[in-house]
Amino acid sequence: MCLGIMTVPIINKVILGWVAFGAGFAVAGGFIAFISLIGIVTRLAGLTKTADAIPTYENSMALGLIFFNLVSLYQPDLQWISYTAALSIINIVGLFTGIFAGCLAGALAEVVNIIPIFSRRIKLRKGFPYMVKAAAVGKCIGCLIQFYIF
Template sequence: MSPVTVVINKILLGWIAFGAGFAVAGGFIAFISLIGIVTRLAGITKTADHIPIYENSMAMGILLFNLLSLYQPVFSWIFPAAGYSIMYLSSLFTGIFAGCLAGALAEVVNIIPIFSRRVKLRKGFPYMVKAAALGKCIGCLIQFYLFNII
């Protein structure tokens, strides 16, 4: 392939990724707004006047990570330890977000009260929530360890 063709292909892929990012971000933001995770977290942190900033930040983050997953850049050229630092920091924030999303979704569908009635659980709600969080954490660590991400 000629260098011009390579550049045109990269520009075309960039536009496709950008358009796909807009579509994914729009659907995801609609889903997040529907289950009320942003308004719930903004109410808890008493920052309800910043909800549009939160939603725009989530949409831009989805677009950015869509481009990052498409092109898979190497961050070690910035400074030597940046690659792992960026990976660990983004993994931390992704885990926090996934945990909040899973908790909000479970709250919306009332999974914990339904489950506790089905198994006739009368005591130990805090232990059940802590066990679920610990299991999620251990499962993620095992997955990351097995796939050599960490």
């Protein structure tokens, strides 16, 4: 059976779309597995004393990854949004992205145990919480400079 000249590009686009969509889900699934492996969700739930909400946190993270996978794949046209609303949305997304990046960096540093090793090498006995807070503030200021100035 001959498919015709016009249907071949459509079939190619459909196949390419499904491969890209599947690859995005595979990357998102691997990312969720990585985040779960290093224990960000459980650690934050333990610190905030909300361990009963861990499934909600994990579902929210999965839905966020799926949503932004779709947004990056289809790139919706948002010209109808006012300039002020767009800035508000960008700031909110940037805030949560910064929080997530900070938590990820903190979890990776904790997994590698870099902070205790560093504190022993420089013989830091007092002020350990201030060192951690200074690193977090420095990371925040660095991200702000990178995103808003450069």
